[in-house]
Amino acid sequence: VIVLFTDYGVIGPYMGQLERVLRTQAPGIDVITLFADAPCQEPQAAAYLLGAYWNEFPAGTVFLAVVDPGVGTDRAGAAVRVDGRWFVGPENGLFSIVVRRAEDEARWWRLTWQPDRLSATFHGRDWFAPVAARLARGVPPPGVEEPLASIERPEWPDDFAEIIYIDGFGNAMSGVRASSVPEGAVVSVAGRTVDRARTFAHVPAGQPLWYENANGLVEIAVNRGRADRLPGVAIGTKIRIEAAS
């Protein structure tokens, strides 16, 4: 299966154009859209989101992942292999958190192949999708393997204490794994302390809460309401986590 993870938007032709390449060049392989609205033009936030969602897909999955503010410049393209999955896209840090979450293997190749006709603004269609189709067909990555250290971002923390995504219910995901929050720690966002609960139905209507979401992240919600309407809560808002005193 090929999984799409992009910031191209749920509107517009771009996801369908990726699918055109994949259906043509990797016929018979399923294509699933995971995110078409990954953090827009923000590779760092997107890296933590991808880092929480990739490993529910089985070994053999190919992720075509594009959040690429540097499209058209000379930033490199990468094929990354982590625990049996492939990841293809721009080399801008997008895969650094997946690499850090690896249990068994993490390797990467700088892409050396480029298409004869490469548009200035749509490398997803012209460059990365053909590579993803090849990998899905079992062909080795068309590139040169590089030392892993060269795509790591050691300056990025293990958990990213910001709101990185807001979903259709208005729930606000952070880049922090709930498993990293010490027991009894106080979580606050935009100056407001929010209690932990198992799920929104466990607090009164209208009350904010945080819980471990279904992919392990700290997520802020409001029962029967929307967290994104709390004052100050938006993409990029800092989360504070303080150990119990």
Next chain:
Amino acid sequence: VIVLFTDYGVIGPYMGQLERVLRTQAPGIDVITLFADAPCQEPQAAAYLLGAYWNEFPAGTVFLAVVDPGVGTDRAGAAVRVDGRWFVGPENGLFSIVVRRAEDEARWWRLTWQPDRLSATFHGRDWFAPVAARLARGVPPPGVEEPLASIERPEWPDDFAEIIYIDGFGNAMSGVRASSVPEGAVVSVAGRTVDRARTFAHVPAGQPLWYENANGLVEIAVNRGRADRLPGVAIGTKIRIEAAS
């Protein structure tokens, strides 16, 4: 074919995560998204919407339907069989109108199977999708058949005189079947009487109208305009239908 009917939103990873389970556990079976924006957290409105859209799909179709404000509480899960189709999701009334529209058969099973790892907030992925995949493969429902009366909602009317859905054109669907409107009846919404027409092109530009939509519901529209911009028209707005005097 497996049909998705949820309020998960057209943004976000949730539809793709359902599809991951279905593609993995029911390989080779088509997956179609019917609604990703069913009435949000409103099982009653959603029940009337599902009740208008299910029967254009052929016998053998499996509906994975999730509108589930009680996720994480002890509300039951259900597999429902109506006229050759399967429906899987929470037992909160969501299937009660489909059952009422049955022509031949209506039966239901309370799910007894649960996965070993069940997240608190995403029963669609962890619980209902695996059951839908099984049913699509022809496996019997993993549950106990219960008397039909126990999922009926006798207090819910046959037609629901509210706006239950607004589409991308701004057209406002009600939960009322056009076939139930007496000839010559006066239809009004938000204090405004709207005339019946065959389609929007049959009234002057800017004029509101109602018509029987392509799935049999009373729908309010404005020719070359948007009904959702009429003052007072929104999800939950009451529709009045008065017999001609």
Next chain:
Amino acid sequence: VIVLFTDYGVIGPYMGQLERVLRTQAPGIDVITLFADAPCQEPQAAAYLLGAYWNEFPAGTVFLAVVDPGVGTDRAGAAVRVDGRWFVGPENGLFSIVVRRAEDEARWWRLTWQPDRLSATFHGRDWFAPVAARLARGVPPPGVEEPLASIERPEWPDDFAEIIYIDGFGNAMSGVRASSVPEGAVVSVAGRTVDRARTFAHVPAGQPLWYENANGLVEIAVNRGRADRLPGVAIGTKIRIEAAS
């Protein structure tokens, strides 16, 4: 492959209902959504958009294209063949620019077949999708071939100097092919001159620019910003192109 190009919206059931017909009547054939948000109820703008996106799909592709403000009136239905692709939808000018961009062949058939049950508002599902399914299975168009001149719109220009589409990044596409812009010409929109660049990363953050988009159209963007937030830039805004003096 069958490609969907409609203004039905990314929300709502309509795309899924088209897919239901296609999966049932053309089993085993891929279905790709190219646009679900083509210019709403605007066949002329939609015609220029389709005219820029169709020819990256290979010969044999069937386009089911519906932008149809006249649904329910007596406007005709058409099956059009251009350079090995099929196009099915309303005869309202939607295919006239594709026809004009033909390199080898352009023919059209007025549809004579109609389904027994045709809803007033959803000809896409009831009429055009079954025809698209037939064409995808290799069956000839169920209609009568007509002279090409009768679907041409000679009064429509070769390039349409208006904003016809705004994507999820806020980039504004025009109906003008970049290849038609004379070298050194001055491009302006809403009273503001915008310089040409290869891609947004080549101008300072916050600066507007225009470039040839990945499908050959003149597109306005703002590096690290949104062109649709420039004052006066919206669907329908005129673009001015003046030869260098």
